[in-house]
Amino acid sequence: MPDYLAGIDIGSTMTKVVIMDNGIISSVMGPTGPEQRRLANKVMEEALRRVNLSFKEITYLVATGYGRINVPFADKQITEITCHAKGAAHFFAEARTIIDIGGQDSKAIKIQDGRPIDFVMNDKCAAGTGRYLEVTADALGIPIEKMGPTALGAKNPAQISNICTVFAEQEVVARLAEGVPLDDLVAGILESLASRISRMVNRLKVEKELVITGGGAKNVGLVTALSEKLGCTARVPPEPLLTGAVGAALLGKDMVGKALKQGLPLEKKERSLREISLY
Amino acid sequence: MAEEQKKEERKKRKTATEAASKIGGMVKAAIGGTVRAKEEGKKLAYSFIVCSYDEIIRAMDIVPVWTENYAGICGAKRDAQRFLERAESLGFSRSLCTYALCGLGFDQWREELGEMPPDAPWGGQARPDMMLSSGQILCDPRNKWYQAAQQFMPDVPIYDVGLPWPMYEDDIEVSEIQDYYIAYIVAELRGLVKFLEEQTGRNMDYDRLSDLVDLGEKTWNLIWETYELRRSVPTPMGTGDAMNTMVPMVFMLGTQEGYDFFAELNRELKEKIAKGEGVVPDEKYRLLWGGGLPSWFALTDFNYFNSKGAVFPVETTYRMIEPTYRLNIPDTDDPIERLAWRWLGYWTYWFDKAKKRPGSEPDVERLIQYIEDYQIDGVVMHEAFSCRTWHLGLIWQLNQLKKIYKPIPVLVLGAGDKKSLEHRELPSLILESDIVDISSYSEVDTRARIDAFIETLESTKKSKADQQ
Numbered sequence: 001m002p003d004y005l006a007g008i009d010i011g012s013t014m015t016k017v018v019i020m021d022n023g024i025i026s027s028v029m030g031p032t033g034p035e036q037r038r039l040a041n042k043v044m045e046e047a048l049r050r051v052n053l054s055f056k057e058i059t060y061l062v063a064t065g066y067g068r069i070n071v072p073f074a075d076k077q078i079t080e081i082t083c084h085a086k087g088a089a090h091f092f093a094e095a096r097t098i099i100d101i102g103g104q105d106s107k108a109i110k111i112q113d114g115r116p117i118d119f120v121m122n123d124k125c126a127a128g129t130g131r132y133l134e135v136t137a138d139a140l141g142i143p144i145e146k147m148g149p150t151a152l153g154a155k156n157p158a159q160i161s162n163i164c165t166v167f168a169e170q171e172v173v174a175r176l177a178e179g180v181p182l183d184d185l186v187a188g189i190l191e192s193l194a195s196r197i198s199r200m201v202n203r204l205k206v207e208k209e210l211v212i213t214g215g216g217a218k219n220v221g222l223v224t225a226l227s228e229k230l231g232c233t234a235r236v237p238p239e240p241l242l243t244g245a246v247g248a249a250l251l252g253k254d255m256v257g258k259a260l261k262q263g264l265p266l267e268k269k270e271r272s273l274r275e276i277s278l279y
Numbered sequence: 280m281a282e283e284q285k286k287e288e289r290k291k292r293k294t295a296t297e298a299a300s301k302i303g304g305m306v307k308a309a310i311g312g313t314v315r316a317k318e319e320g321k322k323l324a325y326s327f328i329v330c331s332y333d334e335i336i337r338a339m340d341i342v343p344v345w346t347e348n349y350a351g352i353c354g355a356k357r358d359a360q361r362f363l364e365r366a367e368s369l370g371f372s373r374s375l376c377t378y379a380l381c382g383l384g385f386d387q388w389r390e391e392l393g394e395m396p397p398d399a400p401w402g403g404q405a406r407p408d409m410m411l412s413s414g415q416i417l418c419d420p421r422n423k424w425y426q427a428a429q430q431f432m433p434d435v436p437i438y439d440v441g442l443p444w445p446m447y448e449d450d451i452e453v454s455e456i457q458d459y460y461i462a463y464i465v466a467e468l469r470g471l472v473k474f475l476e477e478q479t480g481r482n483m484d485y486d487r488l489s490d491l492v493d494l495g496e497k498t499w500n501l502i503w504e505t506y507e508l509r510r511s512v513p514t515p516m517g518t519g520d521a522m523n524t525m526v527p528m529v530f531m532l533g534t535q536e537g538y539d540f541f542a543e544l545n546r547e548l549k550e551k552i553a554k555g556e557g558v559v560p561d562e563k564y565r566l567l568w569g570g571g572l573p574s575w576f577a578l579t580d581f582n583y584f585n586s587k588g589a590v591f592p593v594e595t596t597y598r599m600i601e602p603t604y605r606l607n608i609p610d611t612d613d614p615i616e617r618l619a620w621r622w623l624g625y626w627t628y629w630f631d632k633a634k635k636r637p638g639s640e641p642d643v644e645r646l647i648q649y650i651e652d653y654q655i656d657g658v659v660m661h662e663a664f665s666c667r668t669w670h671l672g673l674i675w676q677l678n679q680l681k682k683i684y685k686p687i688p689v690l691v692l693g694a695g696d697k698k699s700l701e702h703r704e705l706p707s708l709i710l711e712s713d714i715v716d717i718s719s720y721s722e723v724d725t726r727a728r729i730d731a732f733i734e735t736l737e738s739t740k741k742s743k744a745d746q747q
């Protein structure tokens with residue numbers, strides 16, 4: 001029987017699960033919100049169902065993300081930093097700098113051979129995270145996933161001077177009322193987010209290859225703006241939201257391999273899926 | 280009462296040394312002591328730490344009321360919010376130094392009531408007879424705080440002691456300009472003595488002041504020697520404890536009690552070293568607390584680091600001493616001049632080292648020295664949003680360090696000019712919060728950062744081992 005490795009990434013807005021043998025055989029992304037996070041076991045069940053596996057057949061499960069501590073059925077908890085490093089290096093062997101743009105935080109990681117050697121994080125301020133996009137998209141009345149393609153048509157990106165998410169929202173509404181074209185406005189928003197993120201990333205001194213992960217990587221306009229600001233073309237994994245979960249599963253694989261090599265027992269949890277207690 | 284005591288014991292943060300565990304009681308007694316001193320009619324002065332006037336006020340029998348300390352205690356007891364909010368409601372900006380905000384909120388409340396605010400932490404901060412500002416050249420709150428407090432205490436006079444030191448520039452020789460600085464500092468301190476003589480109606484006893492300056496210098500040397508014991512592997516004491524032992528260093532200088540405390544700590548550390556006892560049983564990572572005041576309400580974060588096998592054998596914060604033999608203090612019988620030379624010597628001590636490394640700065644040299652001396656694996660800093668003084672330049676310093684501790688093998692010239700390839704990368708972590716304002720803090724986020732940092736240290740260790 002092959003080893004099935006699972007990774008579960010409980011982020012602030014999405015729960016992601018992957019199951020791997022030699023590659024990804026199943027993946028599910030659960031929706032946002034505290035109730036759904038509590039039901040991360042359901043996301044896991046769905047991922048298992050898709051490949052007709054039972055939870056008992058999973059050799060090792062690693063949890064990551066901000067809710068990782070609360071996953072009672074995970075064998076091991078590892079932070080997003082290490083998991084994103086591993087995941088990004090899996091997709092791009094030459095990866096040296098990673099920017100993960102999540103729903104509520106963003107981080108930059110310097111890696112070597114798939115291992116983190118330094119990182120910076122912004123978990124204090126909504127500006128510089130996916131929340132900034134959510135709020136401004138809402139103010140403009142367009143779906144968030146349309147922002148990237150919309151920005152690509154911009155001729156004269158608007159200047160958004162407010163960094164603070166709350167004030168930026170007001171500014172965007174005012175500029176729209178002034179008649180600034182939507183594509184210019186969206187491009188301006190992405191520019192300002194990219195500036196904010198690049199200021200954080202520059203603390204690490206960006207080296208090629210640059211990989212962008214997380215929900216922000218799905219926004220082509222933001223990836224373009226960041227690539228320009230940082231002076232190197234960013235690469236994006238096929239499903240950037242899954243990078244952490246893939247890294248988690250791969251780190252589990254390493255642990256299984258190491259235990260086997262050293263003839264040591266694997267520390268594992270009882271294989272039963274339970275609801276997560278977040279409180 | 281027994282129940283309350285039990286509760287307090289349960290909440291007490293675990294320290295590595297016996298000496299550090301006694302500090303809470305010492306501070307409580309000192310604060311209670313100021314309230315009693317007031318009742319006994321002694322003269323009380325609001326004072327700032329690292330002011331160079333410790334021995335002067337002790338020699339005049341003036342009881343210092345350390346206002347930064349009291350704000351820190353309110354923070355540590357997680358009871359600062361009501362004072363911060365009061366200060367804000369008086370029109371002070373939330374982004375001011377939260378020590379100052381907390382103190383101003385407290386003072387206004389006490390003055391309004393004519394007695395201590397209800398349930399004031401550890402009995403409250405006594406009303407002063409005078410206020411001794413000491414802004415030095417970096418901290419504006421230490422100049423403006425007491426001026427603002429005068430709104431509520433218009434009868435309490437202020438003396439502002441401005442003690443400068445030269446800003447570092449690689450083409451300036453301290454020896455060429457030091458006389459000017461010394462003359463200025465001496466004049467400031469003499470002015471202070473005159474002010475205190477007027478306030479107390481007594482003359483300064485210069486023999487007594489000389490004895491206290493002797494004691495102060497002896498204490499500096501003893502602290503330095505004691506802290507250097509922490510170089511041992513495993514280290515017997517970490518920064519978590521040093522955030523306690525700073526109390527006798529900066530609040531009790533020039534007192535026998537302060538000296539005796541460090542004699543006791545010295546003995547305890549030597550004993551621990553002889554027994555091979557460390558802060559943690561299995562020391563995995565040695566970290567430098569490279570700057571920033573701590574979050575007084577979250578000192579258990581140091582214990583969290585310890586639970587991961589990480590220890591802090593050294594810190595730059597509150598290590599405000601150097602051995603006096605390093606400071607070029609000339610032979611003089613004048614205790615005021617000695618204080619001036621100690622002050623200037625302390626602030627310019629790292630200048631010469633910085634000059635030898637183009638592009639460096641004294642602060643960076645100090646970090647490098649500690650990294651080498653204490654066998655450091657990583658650097659942690661804390662940006663407390665409300666204190667610009669301590670936090671300006673931290674990121675720049677880290678960037679300078681990265682030029683030296685690169686994530687690639689570097690050629691290092693060793694003894695006998697032998698070249699060797701070394702892997703010297705040094706991960707760093709910046710924590711973000713505040714000294715007193717707990718609303719700026721998230722335990723979950725802070726610990727997530729610490730977890731990620733520990734994993735980074737681990738992977739760096741592995742990379743270094745793989746490359747050997």
Ligand code: SF4
Pocket residue numbers: 347376377378379418419420421572665666667668669714
């Ligand atoms: S040094 Fe910082 S914390 Fe201390 S008084 Fe000045 S601003 Fe406040």
